[in-house]
């Protein structure tokens with residue numbers, strides 16, 4: 001996937017105009033795990049939604065293998081911060097949702113859906129409704145639903161930020177394991193430096209608004225990564241490099257009076 005000189009402006013030409021992304025360019029190779037990190041309101045979600053095709057930039061282009069991206073879906077699937085499950089559907093029906101949209105019926109997709117329910121550790125919960133699940137379990141459903149459509153690209157918008165710290169660490173490891181079995185390109189938004197270093201092979205650091213990618217840092221720590229990875233000295237070094245970069249941006253945000 002590549003994106004070239006993207007500009008996104010909300011409410012263009014109006015008094016409340018917001019220049020959210022400015023001349024943002026980058027290339028993401030197949031199978032990479034990219035985290036996007038940056039100060040609050042810098043345009044991370046805007047970038048993710050632009051890469052998904054949900055937001056059309058006022059200028060610039062987004063493409064996969066030379067084909068322009070013009071709409072969400074297709075070879076992409078999104079995992080949302082607030083899970084975005086349908087409360088009136090069971091776990092099974094939520095996971096099957098994308099496949100049903102593609103015209104398949106529940107019977108046809110049963111084995112396929114159960115494979116992904118098992119993969120996220122929710123075997124036995126397929127007939128439960130979202131309100132009967134914990135936050136971590138709800139996000140497992142969100143992840144299973146995204147994997148079930150077998151996308152090449154997984155877009156994750158702060159997927160673990162509404163989940164308690166212990167569950168979050170477990171799920172980070174689980175997602176990496178799932179990706180070993182089913183290779184995908186992942187673009188992942190987070191506010192957590194630790195999460196970005198643990199999961200990614202590259203981290204994009206964004207500036208305060210209008211958002212730009214000001215650094216593209218390669219995390220040169222081999223996979224598979226486990227919780228022991230966090231004890232490596234280079235792990236701590238990457239964290240401090242990112243923190244030092246972010247500190248400058250957050251300070252600039254304070255000085256602009258926007259934090």
Ligand SMILES: Nc1ncnc2c1ncn2[C@@H]1O[C@H](COP(=O)(O)OP(=O)(O)OP(=O)(O)O)[C@@H](O)[C@H]1O
Pocket residue numbers: 010011018020038039040041042043044045046047209
């Ligand atoms: N639909 C919209 N209309 C107008 N302005 C918007 C809209 N969506 C986002 N913005 C503004 O664009 C800027 C970038 O927003 P965005 O949500 O992409 O940032 P973010 O980095 O994901 O934020 P956060 O870290 O708080 O989740 C912000 O100033 C936000 O207020």
